Amino acid sequence: xxxxxxxASVSGSPGQSITIACTGTSSDVGGYQYVSWxxxxxxxxxxxxxxxxxxxxxxxxxxxxxxxxxxxASLTISGLxxxxxxxxxxxxxxxxxxxxxxxxxxxxxxx
Amino acid sequence: EVQLVQSGAEVKKPGESLKISCKxxxxxxxxxxxxxxxxxxxxGLEWMGIISPGNxxxxxxxxxxGQVTITADxxxxxxxxxxxxxxxxxxxxxxxxxxxxxxxxxxxxxxxxWGQGTLVTVSS
Numbered sequence: 001x002x003x004x005x006x007x008a009s010v011s012g013s014p015g016q017s018i019t020i021a022c023t024g025t026s027s028d029v030g031g032y033q034y035v036s037w038x039x040x041x042x043x044x045x046x047x048x049x050x051x052x053x054x055x056x057x058x059x060x061x062x063x064x065x066x067x068x069x070x071x072x073a074s075l076t077i078s079g080l081x082x083x084x085x086x087x088x089x090x091x092x093x094x095x096x097x098x099x100x101x102x103x104x105x106x107x108x109x110x111x
Numbered sequence: 112e113v114q115l116v117q118s119g120a121e122v123k124k125p126g127e128s129l130k131i132s133c134k135x136x137x138x139x140x141x142x143x144x145x146x147x148x149x150x151x152x153x154x155g156l157e158w159m160g161i162i163s164p165g166n167x168x169x170x171x172x173x174x175x176x177g178q179v180t181i182t183a184d185x186x187x188x189x190x191x192x193x194x195x196x197x198x199x200x201x202x203x204x205x206x207x208x209x210x211x212x213x214x215x216x217x218x219x220x221x222x223x224x225w226g227q228g229t230l231v232t233v234s235s
Contacts, residue, residue, distance in 0.1 A: 003155060034219035038156075045115075046156075046206065048223040052213065057223065089156050093219040098172045100146070102156040 004029065004090055006103035013111045017078040020106045022090030023071060028101055030071035034093035037066060037075045040105075041086045049088075050075060077108070085110045113137040115145075115207050115226035122232045123197050130193035131229045133207030140188035141165040144210040146222060147181060147192045151203045161210060162190060197233045204228045 005023040012018040022029065022037075029035055037050040048057050050066035053073060063078045073092070077084055090103040118132040133145060146161040160171040164183040171181070183190045190207055206229075208222035 003157075032219060034213075034221065036221035038222075038225075045225040045227045046208075046222075047225070048221060051211070051221040051223075091156075091158075091221070095218065098158065098174070099161065099170060100158040102148075102158065104155040 004092060004101055004103035006088075006090060006106045008104070009107045009109065011109040011111055012077075012080045014080050014082065016080050017076060018080065018108065019077075020075045020088055020090075020108070022073045022075070022092075022103050024073075024092055024101070025071055027096065028071075028092040028094045029068065029073050029090075032093050032095065033068075035066070035068060035073040036091045037064075037073075038089045038091065039084075039086045040089060046089065080110050082110050084108060113209070113224055115209060115224055117205075117207060117226040117229045120230040120232070122234070124235055125197055125199055125233055127197050127233075128193070128195050129197055129231065130191050131205060131231065133190045133192075133226050135188045135190070135209065138209075141185055144212075144220075145183065145190040146208050146210055147179075147190075148206045148208060148222075148225075149175075149203045150206065150228075156206075159192070159205075164188075164190065197231075199233050199235075201231060202233050204230050 035053045038046040040046040053068045054066045087105045141164045144163045147159040149157045159175045162169045162181045208225040212220045
């Protein structure tokens with residue numbers, strides 16, 4: 001099972017919106033609703049930001065939103081803040097021997 | 112507070128064995144699967160495998176099958192990841208994470224929370 005495809009980096013200015021795409025196949029992203037997104041500040045524990053494609057855990061800002069179309073999922077962050085600068089990973093359940101796959105990660109820079 | 116606390120950084124030589132741990136607290140340990148995830152230097156996340164502390168059912172990614180062993184000790188709410196013979200290529204940060212199963216399904220899910228990570232360095 002190949003990793004999901006994410007852009008290596010994205011950037012935006014404070015207050016702007018950015019979208020990170022996560023492309024898989026019909027065997028993972030396109031086949032299941034179990035797409036999740038994680039925020040990772042290096043040296044810290046990854047943090048769940050979105051689950052089940054669109055759902056936000058309690059405590060996560062509503063500036064974070066998720067969506068999916070076909071084999072591509074997306075994470076949108078609106079009203080960018082300096083604290084959003086981090087690595088972001090998507091993940092999908094696959095149902096195959098490799099039960100979950102992750103994207104390669106996207107480094108978000110807030111200019 | 113639900114949390115997973117991992118054991119500290121390790122420096123080992125090739126061929127040595129190692130067992131790192133992940134202790135859960137703030138929830139019923141046997142009710143949630145625990146996954147292990149690798150992050151090699153400068154790379155993304157890779158799912159390694161998962162264990163159900165409730166019945167010790169364990170699944171491995173084909174990439175890690177036979178390379179590592181995942182176990183759990185429910186008496187101390189701790190999951191383990193172990194190697195019998197480390198290689199330099201095992202140098203990485205290893206994370207444990209609790210699997211959340213959706214209420215409407217017996218499969219799938221996501222991971223929350225995650226441990227803080229254990230850095231394993233294998234060098235001669």
